[in-house]
Amino acid sequence: MTDKKRTSYPKEKINILLLENISDLAVQNFKQAGYTSIKKITGALPEEELIKAVKDVHMLGIRSKSQITPAVLSAASKLQAIGCFCIGVNQVNLNKATEQGISVFNAPYSNTRSVAELVIGLSVMLIRRIPDKNKAAHEGKWMKDAKGSYELRGKTLGIIGYGNIGAQVSVLAEAFGMKVIFYDVVTRLPLGNAQARKSIKEVVSEADIITLHVPETAQTKNLISAAVIKHFKQGSILINYARGEVVDLNALSAALKSSQLSGAAIDVYPVEPEKNGDTFTTPLQNLPNVILTPHIGGSTEEAQANIGEDVSMKLINFLETGITTGSHTVPELALPLQEGAHRILHIHKNVPGVLSQINTQLSSHHINILGQYLKTNDEIGYVVLDVDKHLSKEAMELLKDIKETIKVRMLY
Template sequence: MNTNNATNKGLVLIADEMHLSLMPMLENLGYEPDYQPKIARAEIIEKLNYYVGLIIRSKTFVDAELLQNAHQLKFIGRAGAGLDLIDIEYVESKSIALFAANEGNRVAVAEHVLGMTLCLMNNILIADREVRNGVWQREKNRGYELMGKTVGIIGYGNNGSETAKRFKAFGCKILAFDKFKKDFSDEIVEESAMERIFEEADILSLHIPLTSDSNKWVNAEFLSKFSKNILLINAARGEIVPLKDLAESIENGKVRGACLDVLENEKLQKLTDEQKVVFEKLTTSERVIFTPHIAGWTFESYVKINEVLIEKISSLG
């Protein structure tokens, strides 16, 4: 790091892996990027006094300790949608602008959710595996159509609304609940109370942030309220759905299938003994599809996230 050659607007620390297009974008705004994707937390704390900007992904927890030397910091950019790793109240108390790239991966998330849903409903992964092993079973792998199904979407922000468009294109009825929004019904979606979603949904797709309210919200009691046996999709945050409760709901038939892009504990080598038992049970189920938190992780979104961040950072002038 060269602290003597900062541009007029100052240095920006990029503390995680980012698409390299970010560097010239920052330079065009008059900032000097300092790309250190492997930087450790202790070093960030030590050196943050040199920077006017900090850009992170998901490995860095931003709290009072991290920002203790951030005397020049004007903004923090989160290359993604979730802000659960950031002490928002503290950041705002220090008059530091906070930007997230919520719009950058919404198409990627929506397409991934739809892809997982189609795979599960049509037994695509099972059938592929069987054919590769010389097994040709048509009746066993008869699938279900999306046309005419009712999809309940919880959280109608960037990802939820984009996902609704994809399901609508397949002839689904879309009901959406969002505790922070009102009067958003249109030709795609009907604003709905949770009671109606419990009554009518065939498919439930989660698009909410992790908060104290949403943590473990979609538990066994919650899932038992659905009139139908539903397909559950979680491409939001793993902690929202306790896997023990999900496994129980799959076993009793209330959840007939699950698409999971996120888990309570995504460090699979560090699962507790209880988590291991539940995870292994789910991995043996043909009614569950997993992906490793890649719903928003496309080549296109990698660049779009940068573009969204830069547009927001440019508003600082």
């Protein structure tokens, strides 16, 4: 079986829409795989425009700004998969995507190094009070002074969220001679000499620099509140390159003004501008020893290339083989190719008896199943069937007639 014949639907008719200036490497991967109907847009689209744009789209690529709402998904009747070319998927309504059998992929690890390196760089800048000295130099003032400037060596770094990024920050920090402590809701194996703590309070009261690497959930909203900041070590530094809702920025502003904290670096905000050039405000503007960046923690050429490679290949593999490894909506299945057969994907509501119906329908029509794979989650079931080539079209029609069917697609 050649790549050109991997899908039953002509590749030139498969419409791919990429928003938010996704890496050209992703475009190259799609073209090399034989897909030619690719539209790339530099920015995000507002909901009304996006609803129109997705009407005939089979694969959609986005980053963090595009909001894939239930209304957008309802308009995307041909949509098979969404690729989030970033770490998170919170910009997609996953419940609606699951309901419609749309597979959602992302790249949770591809920009890990970019964020980790920047956190260490920010730690150096803030503990040396470089923002203040930089501002003074631009204003024509000479501030050659060691007061309030320190080395990282021997200081304690507190990490809240010891996942992929937090663990890499931990390794880099130890290379600088720092002591590392961390807290995570999940039990994690420490790397190097890092030590776990039992609570956030323990970490912030002991650490000289605190860095956050947690997801945005109901539990993490305002995780760093005025009540928590009271426990921060006097003169400590806070870095948030995680999610915008995690820190109460008004409380942080007050702590910086009172010198409870000596500095901060913030990259993410509860409300962010839609596009470059839009007005941006935050309570942290014009405060001393504060670094504000526009959500660029993972924005390096290397990271974008890694993300482009990772997500585009997940989308291609799903479209051509049915593999759903890494999907947040359709149950995960890693599948071998089956020569001499046609492969059919069946996504259905997860209710008892569907698999029995599938097998009964096919067997009653003497359709031989050469391979069958099943995985379910709370909402839907995903069955991949390799069937006799000569009877695959009949099998497709039989599967469409099953009441609980959401999507049926023949791959090859």
